[in-house]
Amino acid sequence: MAGTLAGLHLWLNTNAFGDSTLCAGAVATEEAEAVLTGPGRISDHPGPRRTTADGEIGFDCVIERSAAGLPGSKTGRLHVQGTRERGDFAFTGGRWPDPATVSFFPGGGVAPGRAWVQLPAACTDRQAGVAEAYAEVGADRAKLVRLLTNTANRITGRAGCGQSEPLRTPDRIAPAAPQRPAATGSVCGLSGFTLPAVLRERFQDSGSTWSCGTALGESAEQAYATFSATQDPAVIAGIRKSEGFTGQGFDATHTVTECSGKPTYFAMEPGPRYTESLGAGAPTPQDLFAAFTKAAEPRFGCAKPVEVH
Template sequence: MAAGNGRTSLGRKALAPVLAVGVLAVGAHLWLNTNLFGPDEVCGGLVSVDAAAAVFPSSGRVSDRAGLDVRPADRLAFTCTVESSSFLPGSDTGHVRVSGSRERGDFPFTDDGRWPNPATASFFSGGATGAVADDHGWVLLPDACAMANGPAIVEGYAPEGSDPLELARLLTDVANKAGERAGCLSQGLLTAPAALPEAPEPRPVDAAAVCGLKGLAFPGPDGRGGAEETVQQDVRPTWACDVAGYATYAVTQEPRVIAGIRSSPGFEEQPRTAGRRSSGFDPQHVVVDCAGVPTYFSMEFGQSYLDAVDAPGTPRVQDLFDDFVGVAGERLGCTTPTS
């Protein structure tokens, strides 16, 4: 009996170190590869750890490394990089960069190389206004957050393969926290979209209905051959079409975007567009009245058009834009201008 008790005691003593190592291993795993026992928020409280973790295509521990960088003169101007890291074999470190800035109100439709082509973006509006495309997204803050240098947005870059809907939700959440901190959410919190429209696939151009608009002229010379276009299906509140290499068209009646455009520096009266009074930033980025609804039209030109601009049969820039406003306006139900 005594010998049996000795063996049991010896077995327990041998098992104790094994259990201790196991506990340490589990604790190390939870600490290094998950968010258990970690903070609920990073980036100075602007980013929810759970919301950020949902964006990353693989699991890991979320941190903000260098933390939040804020410009003292503007609480809605900031940057922060969120990192998801894991020590599991084969795991990569992922990064989501979030920032707040002020932009010209029609920034999603301008070709400065920073923004995704609007024809490939999934736009959303209602509870929140924004778009996601190519692992890059933005959310517009309310009008009350605008200043003399333009409306405020929250922008985010995510790793390839991230869930675009989760990115939209994260950016909406960050916009709410940033807006609350700045004291400009008097109308209540923004709400993230429940779903996103799918981005369209490229297709051959129909010469009789470029971008699906019957009668719209091709933005280039007659011998175009083989051109492709990417066309969004929904007309309202935001629509865009890209004729690859030649031109990108966009229209929006989204009230928050229109308000941001009108409040931006440089927005002023422009020459008449398709016979309509217009205001904007230049003759190809304007807001006109469409049956009582302020409507923004824009057209950006690609390298293929610029290379052929002097070739016979290539329409002039303003003729193309006037044609676009007339044809697209008719589809939107705009009345013919009388003055």
């Protein structure tokens, strides 16, 4: 009897004897277990999109870990999917978090409760391929990134667009940057860059990717504008192969130029407070973007001013 109960416990509340992969082979069960900590058995089912026409890259999967008969236990959920986005998706807002709150690493980024890894350029077909995941806000970021990196290698392998060298999990992920008072005359740490009435700033600098969010106060509703730049080869490759890219960018505030021989992407996303102030003397988006890129030139070694059209 004791043996039967022990076996039942192993089956219901651990992942003993379970499959080694989930989501039709895209995700390693062991890596999902590492993200979904606590007792319980791992299972998976189709996500909200369920089906996709994007061949081997596209998938949508929800992984759950639930413990049967354990008081107080709750179901942990991890949503993993393969999608396509414009190559600069991480800097353009929408359903993506403010890039100033993201810890970037080569070919990806992680924010509280979510992460993504960009697939190699060979996987880009009008839009860049992306492996992304949503987890609990307190999920271990390194484990989530490891899961996504290995997931990206699996789906690119079966799609036949992987690199000769597989994608690697970053050695280090920078901590999230805190918000701080903005310095007069050098907002975002850029000498000579000024913004009207901006009181707070938050910026991330991973080396190849830089982003700064500015605000009139400490709440998201007070956001003024977010400025970003990247020389990450994986991101640049995805941008250049995305539909709508003209050779100089996508539009007047999402551009690519050469800086010390490196293609460099610059972006600006307006916040609600900037939009509200446009009729009250605030600079136009083109003028504000031009001021940002001019101030950023020394930081990125730009040989000539960024062309704004």
